[in-house]
Amino acid sequence: MSEQYLGILATMSRDWPLPGSEVPQERSSASSSGSDWTSRTSSSQGKASTKIYHTTKVLVGNHEHPSKLRWPSFVEPVRPKRGSTYAKPRWERDIRGSEVRRPNHTNKAGQQQHAQEQHDRVRFKHIEKPAPLPSYVAQVAHQLHMVQQTEIEKYLGDPPAGLQLIQLRMVLPRELDSLKVLDETRRSKEVWITRVDWSIIDVHAESMKSLRGALKEINWFMHDMLREDQSRLPRLLLQSPTRATEQSRILLSALRPRVDYAMHLALDTTAAVKKVAASITAELNAQADVILGGIKELEMRAKFGYVQLDHNRSSLGKSVLYGDLEKHFRNYGHHGDTKFESRFLEPHRAELLLLYLLDPANGACGFPESMRESCSVTFSADRLELSADIVGPSAVHPQVAGMRLLEVELEPRLNLITVCPDFTHDWNLSIRSSEHKNVSKIDDKLVMKLSFRPAQRFGPQDVLKQPSIEPFTLGKFGNKVTETRLRTSAIVPWKTTPYLVEIGVTTVWKGINLGIQPRVFWDVQVYGNHWESAVNRVRSDIRRKDWGPDMCDVWTGEEKTMTGRMEGFVKEMLGIQAVLEEYS
Known part of the structure; x- marks a missing residue:
């Protein structure tokens, strides 16, 4: 039998008498080390007396380990009263995993021991275990x-x-x-x-x-x-007349073709919706491999603007019938003679359009309270665009956040221009691609130091008011900047559809010279609330985008065919076009 167990049996025979015998009183005072227990024993006469028993200890390694012995059946531990000299010992594990007795804090020695244990815990807490060595097979x-x-x-x-x-x-x-x-x-x-x-x-x-x-x-x-x-060349689509007839004359004297006379109220738009939706669907299906190929980030937007055609290359004369114009569209777009301008002058009209959309009486905005604003500054250098969001443009101290550097493609992957001679504005659907680049630490610090004077706003009509940029420098990158743009926009839900209308005002400076007179434009964009994530969803097995079967993830709706779902989008575009006609 080992010495530990012999010591335990000897202690039991000495300190713990058999039931019915007299309990010896070995110690009459409390131990200052906190290793004693206070117990109550019942004698045969029914009187209670307090006895002190020594706790058996066994050395385990360098630590004292309590024995697994149990109290005799005639001994019942007593919880000491508050302020008692004898404190009930508590057990815990130290940082090495062994069980040790927590010291008694009622004396100075116990406090020092407790402080040393706390110091060891902090000291060894951050020591990481060494990584296991790889096996021979893993190394080979x-x-x-x-x-x-x-x-x-x-x-x-x-x-x-x-x-x-x-x-x-x-x-x-x-x-x-x-x-x-x-x-x-x-x-x-x-x-x-x-x-x-x-x-x-x-x-x-x-x-x-x-x-x-x-x-x-x-x-x-x-x-x-x-x-x-071939896909980057603009595709011209003719919107069927809704405020004119097929026999109306279209004047070609200006860059933008327009009808000689247009009625104020639009006729039935069903034919126009079906024709444009079928044309857009055919173009998307034909260019799907080019659009969805690659892993670059895509951005799809529908914008209102003006189409500009160079009529010198065609032999149409000064006018043509509405129904004959589409036959001659193949003569445009292949020699750089087709452009689409989406920036409007007179930015005060943007505020009027925004107030109209937010007016509940017009029913143009399904949830006016869900309108949100956006403000950003962009520095263009050839194909690179360094952009940063401005948080709180009307606050006391507007802050710069959300910096990103993009390498954008100069020409969109898809550019479908819908020509509307019987309206003041045309519209297009374009898909652009870009690739994220790393921002250098120097440019990051310089852009984050930009300071702004807050915009003066007094109501909803002032949401488009812009803050003012303080003079700044961009180091070496500033020498490459060709254009600085400050843009504020209001994003409004269109009726109860999943589409959003964004009305923006942009101030443009040449280079980073804020001392020259800037140009101010405004624009109107339409896009789906789900487009940003849907158009960039990538399949895991191939390096291409996945828009779902029949592009149902992007063009949503209850219709089973893509053409039917596209008709819902075109119908909303014609509705926004009619509203925009009032503020042109």
Whole structure:
């Protein structure tokens, strides 16, 4: 039998008498170490007396461990009264996991021991366990993976010297901004691709098999480039007359075609809705591969504005019948002679339009209280746009937040212009793509230091009032800035539909020189409340966007066909167009 158990039995025979025998009184005073228990024992005469018993301890490692012995059946522990000298000991685990006795805080030694334990807890709390060493199999697999990655990544650079390589030169349909779009072809087909000029590349391969595989991939890439170029050309759609007839004359003397005479009240819009919806659906389906391809972020917007056509390239004369204009649309758009201007002058009209939408009597806004405002500042430098949101433009100290740097494509992926000669405004549906870039720490600090003077607002009609920018500097990035834009907008829900109407006012300066006279415009945009997330949803198995079957995630509605759901959108666009006609 071990010495620990012999010591326990000896203590039991000495300190704990058998039932019915007299209990010996070994100690008459409390131990200052807090290791004693106060107990009440019942004698055979029914009198109670207080006895002190010593607690058995066993050393476990460097700590005292209480024995697992139980109190005898004739002993009942007593809870000490407040202020009593004898405190009931409590057990706890220390930072090493062993059970130790909590010291008695009634004396100085116990307080010092407690303070030392608290110090050890803080000291060892932040010590992290060392990471387990990987197994031999894991180390070999990691080394093999690193070797394979090195072999693959070598094709992303220039071809090594001293190898007998097959070389082929190719001319692309247009200039290529970066060769990174061909990195997957380099890795999978094991070829080197270098740039000779912006639109000329050289392909180097060690075998004909690799070269043929790379040529197949590059040919498909060139095919997509050609289709993308075709999709970027504006598509002109003619809206059927609702305030005129098919026999009305359209004047072509100005840049924008317009009817000679338009009625004030619109006729039935059913035919116009069906025709435009069918045309938009056909264009979206035809360009779906180009629109949904890639992983860049998309933004889809419908804007009101003016179409501008260069009639010098056509032989239509000064006027044409309404029904004959669509036949000649194929003569436009292929030579840069079709433009769409979405910025209006006279910004005070934006406030009038906003008040009309917020008036409950007009029924144009389903929830006027849900209107929200937005304010931002944007610095444009070629294809880069550095933007930041302004929080509290009418507060005492407007703050800058939400900074982002985007590389935007100059031409939209889709640009469908609906020409409306019997209205003052046309409208278009465009899809633009952009890619997020990292903002340097220097530019981040400079933009965050921008200061503004609050806008003076006194009512709902002043939501579009803008704050004033204090003079600023942007360092090296400021030398590249070609345009500075300060924009405030009000976003209003359109009736009870999922579409929003955004009315914005934009102040534009050339460069970052705020001392020159700026230009002020206003615009009207329409988009779905769900478009931002729906148009950028990506499938996990392929690198392309997923708009659902028949694009039902973007074009929502109760209709089963895409054309039917598109008719709901076009109908709302014509309704907003009629409201905008009053404030043109």
